[in-house]
Amino acid sequence: MKTPSIPATSPQIPLGIDKQTEIDGIGMGVLSDGTPFLNGRGLARLCGVHHSVIQSLGADWSTAKPTVSRIQEILATHGHAYDVPFTAIPDNKTGIVHAWPDAVCLAVLEYYAFDAGANKKDEALMNFRLLAGKALQDFIYTQVGYDPSNHVPIQWKQFHDRMSLVYNAVPAGYFGIFKEIADMVVHLGQSGIHIDSTFVPDGSVGSHWAKHWKSAELENFYGPRIKYDHNYPDYFPQALSNPQESNCYPELALGEFRRWFREVYIGAGKFETYLTTKVKQKALPVSVAQLAISAYTSKPQLKS
Known part of the structure; x- marks a missing residue:
């Protein structure tokens, strides 16, 4: 996964979860570097697919399977590239959270809205229209009560x-x-x-x-x-x-x-x-x- 810019002298600093919540079954939050994210189940719900579909996407990310390749192409058109599509974050309350950053979530959502052929989902299209651009980021920030202007680096x-x-x-x-x-x-x-x-x-x-x-x-x-x-x-x-x-x-x-x-x-x-x-x-x-x-x-x- 593309990581935030951290000085080379501080590799020991791990990412953590700053804030998180669940709204209508969609788990979301903000990482300690300010990155908004959805958990795997939340992303699945947004796209109108089963959670196992998102799990498979994560497992296949390093392959050349058509779905993965197309999603990575969508990311590239927006100037993004990720070695892995989510970060596994230890959480004292829930164990491990798979945090899918907002850029990846939007690329997956766009895929299931327009490019998935017979697997296109009406929910994905509706949610993409609502959340494209910075709307997903702003939505997550609002729902968890995160103010990026007061963010501590x-x-x-x-x-x-x-x-x-x-x-x-x-x-x-x-x-x-x-x-x-x-x-x-x-x-x-x-x-x-x-x-x-x-x-x-x-x-x-x-x-x-x-x-x-x-x-x-x-x-x-x-x-x-x-x-x-x-x-x-x-x-x-x-x-x-x-x-x-x-x-x-x-x-x-x-x-x-x-x-x-x-x-x-x-x-x-x-x-x-x-x-x-x-x-x-x-x-x-x-x-x-x-x-x-x-x-x-x-x-x-x-x-x-």
Whole structure:
């Protein structure tokens, strides 16, 4: 499938479902890159064919069967080409969603409206007349309540969604790790390395800081740390155990945290070790890890 333009330094960012709904048996939604889609059953209903017909179309996409070839020709006349006609998206509620992008849906709809011979469908013709051009895109956006003008680019979506859940979650008088290292995450993002469900640096920072907190007996100086509910966006695998109890620390310790983070976590190589581990786990490409190390360790560090 033709994929959105994502910087080569961020191949780890997966597509997800931003919004979805079902209207009169037609499942539809918007992917995290802003692409409107129909699911397979929804596309079948729109075309007036059985769901198995759409399933077969997906299975035959790499063949030279006449139906597939004609639909691909229709796509080409509109400047589109897809290696696969849908994207399989994991969904916590329904399992796997086969998301057929609007351009493919319109080509399939046009085929069954005009080019399918004895298999032409009156429903396809009626719906094509209603939904040709940008009408299908606009229809899906309207039905799911999606405003493309306020769309968060996919490169930043996962950071944005995590930040929106934790921004006000920490009790007054305390600080949390994710919010405190946000400047690092933003700097990495500006360099092309974006957070996702496999790249969660606050987990590494939090673990090492907790060890330092205990070994240095910082509670005796700043008071006890407490727990708060930390939630991940529902499309993260970690969301299965929401809410998660995470530590937050007295604001009096913020200066010590920033010193430790600058001198120990970054300066003593713990961040580099975290990235190296992610490479070994195949969660990050070597090139991305090298870029992340270079991007952040070369950043001028201001003293607290």
